[in-house]
Structure formats: structure tokens, C-alpha cells
Amino acid sequence: MRILYRGPLASCNYDCPYCPFAKRRDPPELLRADRAALERFVAWVRDADEPVEVLFTPWGEGLTRSWYRSALIELSHLPHVGRAAIQTNLSARLGWVADADPAKLALWCTYHPGQTTQERFLAASATLREQGIRHSIGIVGLPAHLEAAGRLKERLGPDVYLWVNAADGHVYGAEEEAAWTAIDPLFGYSVRPHLSLGMPCRTGDEVVSVSGDGTVRRCHFVPEVLGNLYDGSWTARRAERPCPNAICDCHIGYVHLKTLPLYDVFAGGVLERIPGGGPGR
Numbered sequence: 001m002r003i004l005y006r007g008p009l010a011s012c013n014y015d016c017p018y019c020p021f022a023k024r025r026d027p028p029e030l031l032r033a034d035r036a037a038l039e040r041f042v043a044w045v046r047d048a049d050e051p052v053e054v055l056f057t058p059w060g061e062g063l064t065r066s067w068y069r070s071a072l073i074e075l076s077h078l079p080h081v082g083r084a085a086i087q088t089n090l091s092a093r094l095g096w097v098a099d100a101d102p103a104k105l106a107l108w109c110t111y112h113p114g115q116t117t118q119e120r121f122l123a124a125s126a127t128l129r130e131q132g133i134r135h136s137i138g139i140v141g142l143p144a145h146l147e148a149a150g151r152l153k154e155r156l157g158p159d160v161y162l163w164v165n166a167a168d169g170h171v172y173g174a175e176e177e178a179a180w181t182a183i184d185p186l187f188g189y190s191v192r193p194h195l196s197l198g199m200p201c202r203t204g205d206e207v208v209s210v211s212g213d214g215t216v217r218r219c220h221f222v223p224e225v226l227g228n229l230y231d232g233s234w235t236a237r238r239a240e241r242p243c244p245n246a247i248c249d250c251h252i253g254y255v256h257l258k259t260l261p262l263y264d265v266f267a268g269g270v271l272e273r274i275p276g277g278g279p280g281r
Helices: 028-046 066-077 095-099 118-130 143-156 174-183 187-191 233-237
Strands: 002-006 052-056 081-088 105-110 134-141 162-166 207-211 215-217 225-228
Touching (some): 002 028, 028 066, 052 066, 066 081, 066 095, 066 105, 105 118, 118 134, 143 162, 143 174, 162 187, 174 187
Parallel strands (some): 052 081, 105 134, 134 162
Antiparallel strands (some): 215 225
8 A cells, every 4th residue: 555644744844936835834843743653653654554655745855853753763673664765855864774674665856946955855765875765856847847856866876866847837848848857758648637537546455545533535636535544434435436637737637547558667666756667767
């Protein structure tokens, strides 16, 4: 079972103009609630009776908080956990990764030009490589980011996959799409929404979304509640169902559509967005 967990944390140390959570500060009581919720979730995973993979998808930046680092370390050492991953801007110190199992820890990293230097970001990636930590790196496909993305791809080399997310609301002409596809051969999956209404999807069965209070939904983008993780009520409704949404346009959603070949493309790296055949495949 793959779980996408998102607690109440919504604060971030970056000020990206395309993000509604930029430079948001959570009050102390919300941070305490987020920590308690995460620790409760880790305790549930600790006692889970089936193999589990976890991707943390916080609205804000989780790795600046000690409880996310501790959670990833512990989860990576649990024998029935196959992957412990998180989406991150890679701004936090990385000394903690030495305490995790490098065979199971993985980071989904996003480079935000204007928020950090490319040198600093690449140094963090180099640290992960030295520690043997699987990670992908991505960028939002805004016109102003194209030059930086090209430099980043050259400097990363062929051993780290550089993905590109199509920018919300931006219309890509043929030449612009081709330029981004030269950086990420899989960009075509991101640039156009996928028709999903009535289509088979792994969410709700093999994959579920869990919020801080334990509410289980099939995915982040379908509001229907299946039940609660902690009282087990969700299991009665655990089943594969056709998607109720007209389209799916976010990678953490459409990667699970059975109408797309992405489980083959990302074999062994679905949660951390690493192609199975190497960068870009």
C-alpha cells in the first residue's frame, strides 16, 4: 500500500510567487498539532500489517521541522516499509540522512530559481549522492526558468532525473513545449491534463491519501471520505473505483491512472518520481 500523507503544516521558508503558501508562518499551536499528528501516523505505520510505502506531501516545507526528519529516519528502518519519501525544496541541512537507511529513504526535490543559488542547490544534491540517497530534482516550467533549468540539467549530469512541472495557467506553444521536453523527455505527461472520468485508477485500493486527523480519501484530489485510518473504518470501502473527476493534471494523481504507462516508466520509483530506466528514460 502506498500512502500520501499530508498533515496541517502549511508554512514555508521560501517566497515563490506561484505558491499560495509562500513565506507562510504556522502558529505554535498548529506546529504542535502537526507534530502530534505525524507521530500518531508513524505509530500506525509501525504496527501496520502489510507492506507500506509513504510519501509526505506537505503544503509547506517539512524538512525544516525535526519531526519530519525523525519520521523519515524511523520509517526507513522499519522492515515492512519499502520507501519513505518527502517532497522538499532541499533547503534544510542534510546531516540527518546519514541516520536513515539509504535503500529506503528518497527525496522529491524542487529547485526554485530566485529562492536559492544553483550552487547551493547542487551542493545539497551532491551530499545526497555521497550518502547514496535516491532523489529526483524538478522545476516549475515557467518561461523565466528555462535558462536556469538548462544549466541545471547540464550540471547535474545523467545520473539524476530532472523533471519539469507545467506551470498552472500557462499555455505552451509548440516551440516552448519542445524546449522543455528537451530538458525532461516526460514533460508531455505534465503539459496536458489527462482525461480521467470513469477511468481505472489505483487510488482507493493500492494508494490512499491520509490527512493529519487520519481521514482517508482515495487521493488528494477527490474529496469523498473513505473513513478513518485509526479506527479502521476506511477498510470497508477500500476498493478500486473509476475516477470521478473529469481530468487529472497533477503528477501525484495521474501517475496512478491505469490508462497511463507511468508505473512502468517509474518502476521502483513511483513515489519519488524517478524513472526505472534512468533519468528521463
